[in-house]
Amino acid sequence: MNLCTFTYSLRKNFMVCYQYNHVPGENMQEKKTLFYFLYDSLKQQILSGCRQYGSPLPSLSRLCETYHVGRRTARDVLDALRHEGLIHTEERKTAVVIYRQPDSPEENTALRFVLQRKSSLIEVYETMELLIPALLTFSAVHCCTGEPHSLRDLEHYSLFQKYAKKKKPNDDLGIPSVFFHDLLKETGSLLLNDLYASLEVYTRVPLILMKEQFPAYKISSNDYKILSSIPLILESGRQEDVASVFRELYSHATVLVRLYLDSLSSRFPDIPDDPKAVYTWQAQMGRDHFYMQLARALIDKIGTGACPPGTRLPSEAALSKSCRVSLSTVRKALSTLNDLGFARTENGKGTVICLQDNETAFQCIKNPSYRRDTLLYLSAAQFMAIAVRPAARLAFPRLNREVQAQLGREISLPDSNPLACIFRCIMDNLTLRPLKSILAETDQLLLWGYYFAFFEKGTESSTPLHQLAAEAFHLLQQDDAEGFSRQLSLCYCHILQFVRDFMISGGLTEAKKIMVPYPEEG
Structure with missing residues (x-):
């Protein structure tokens, strides 16, 4: 070249x-930091009216828990908001909003904020419906081994049990999602908790903070029954039951939010949906x-x-x-x-x-920065092994003969990477914007050079990954949607297993925690 x-x-x-x-x-050279993640979120909530004049902000510990930031970062954010005149702070007291909003519902900026993001909010709920049940099921059944004592060792399991034993929910703020964070931590991933926190903040915070003015958004009794059944179902360790209860929970949440937003937009038709509003996530x-x-x-x-x-x-x-x-x-x-x-x-x-060479690779593991970078790579492979299945199934109806023919031509090129070609094809045919954004972010952590560097001729080598991807393309041509999606999952499982085993042999013991989510048959 x-x-x-x-x-x-x-x-x-x-x-x-x-x-x-x-x-x-x-600026091109400035990455968005955790400080700005929290700062932008709180400032937007205040200016939009989601957090109204006189209302308290969450405590320092709750901010750290929700946004997955350190106490120092949270304090710096509160100081910045105080200097801008948006909040009032006192020692040993919760910060209070001092920014005033209009009173009329027609002028209420919280309402405007939510309705302008109606389509975006629904898309994010649809994305969570596709991704989160599979992630939670994998963690609960495989990473916690399905044994009750493993679940009970999780930090917030007892809190979730107490919630499940209530006769009725107080409100949607009472859902202890911290337990779901505990489950995701068990995957060993460096990505999943940040992703889940980001999705939660985008979807729940605006709606929950509107509940005083528009109280229709509440957890239904049926959904509460589903939540209450989760502890017993998790302790059973039966994968299909666990997967079913999580799917039902997130499916119902999507329906509830869509109905709620539809009713609001009918009441306030003068507030248009903004097609440019879209959820984004930064993996790094x-x-x-x-x-x-x-x-x-x-x-x-x-x-x-x-x-x-x-x-x-x-x-x-x-x-x-x-x-x-x-x-x-x-x-x-x-x-x-x-x-x-x-x-x-x-x-x-x-x-x-x-x-x-192997010696250099193992020496790099001793460097904390490169060590973490490797774990991030493994985390991305683990996530893709789970996320690619619903993504492939969603895109499948659009992968017609014409698309398949073009994909076949790309795969047949001498230096092509079949899995990368198939992934790009799926991305080109995904219409769910948040899912597409999340997959694109994760894919950037999986630059193919890391895998192909193990083979002398790079992408021209006949690797196990090429064979697995070729079988996936064959299943696509056979119109086997389930087989196609499962085979793609196996491709990413192979990458994870291959690199993980090598790094463990070199002393990266933390990689043992990042389990391989091999798809179940059927």
């Missing part, structure tokens, strides 16, 4: 990563650096064989120009490649590409 082709290909790869992760209005929020995105893009090109070992990377100046980043960012990215064993920089001679 010549210099021009490589730099163009790299820039295209890198800019895709940037576009997926970029937040409109942000507050944890990534810009140079790491460039380093991953380079590793992807090296590992897949786009630039073989022994060749030289373009100069620092050429990389800086083609990727539109500073020289400092390029140098940090190249330093990372050297540390990971994917390159060797020689003074005055440039950077030579090489493939990581």
Whole structure:
């Protein structure tokens, strides 16, 4: 591959990563941090009227629990809101909102905020209906081993049991979703709790805070019965029963919210739905650096064989120009490649590409930053193994013969990655925007170079992954939706198992916790 082709290909790869992760209005070099995640959420709630004048904010500990941030971050956010005149704080007291909103329902900005996001809120509930039951079932049945004592050891299990024994719910705030967070922690994932918190904040907070003015949004007695049955069903360890109760819970929640929003929009037809309002999630929020995105893009090109070992990377100046980043960012990215064993920089001679050997890989595990990056990669593979099944089933009706023919041509190319081709095809045919956003974010953590670096010829090697993906394409051609989705899950399970076992053998003991979610038959 010549210099021009490589730099163009790299820039295209890198800019895709940037576009997926970029937040409109942000400087290209500034990643959205956990501080801004909490700050933006609370400020939006206050300005929109979701949190009204005189109402208390959640306690410091509740903010940390809900948003998965540290106490220092939460304090800094409250200080920023106080300086802006939005809240009042006193030592040892809960912060209080001092920003005033109009009183008329027609002018109420909380109502406007919710109705303008009607379609977006419903889409997020539909996404949760597809994803969350499978994630909770996997954790409860496999990660907690289905034994009662394992469940009872979870921090908030007793709280959930007390809730389930109530004769009737107090209100929707009483649902102890912290127990669901406990379950997700058992998967060992570094992603799932952040994702769940993000979905909860987007969907529940605006509706719950409106309940005083529009009390129709309450948990139904039927849904409460479902919630009350969960402890006994979990303790049974029967996967189909566990999956069924979680599916029923989230399905009912979606129906309830849709009916509630429809009734509101009928009462206030002058508030239009905003088609531009869309849920977004950043998998690397507050944890990534810009140079790491460039380093991953380079590793992807090296590992897949786009630039073989022994060749030289373009100069620092050429990389800086083609990727539109500073020289400092390029140098940090190249330093990372050297540390990971994917390159060797020689003074005055440039950077030579090489493939990581086992000794270098195991040495990298000792570095806390690279150690965490590896666990994040494994977490992404685990999530995709679960999420790709409902995504594939949802897109399947749109994968007609014409789409299959085009996909077949892409797969047949000499240096193609069949699974990547199939994934792109699914993404192109998904219409549920939040699900598409979540999958795109997760996919950016699974740059194929990490896997193909284990094989001498990169994507041209005949790997087990190629064989699994080829079978998935065959099932697609046979119009077997369930077999197709299951086979795609097996592809990601293979990636997770393959890399996980290698890292465990090198001393990454934390990887043992990230279990492989092999799909059940049927």
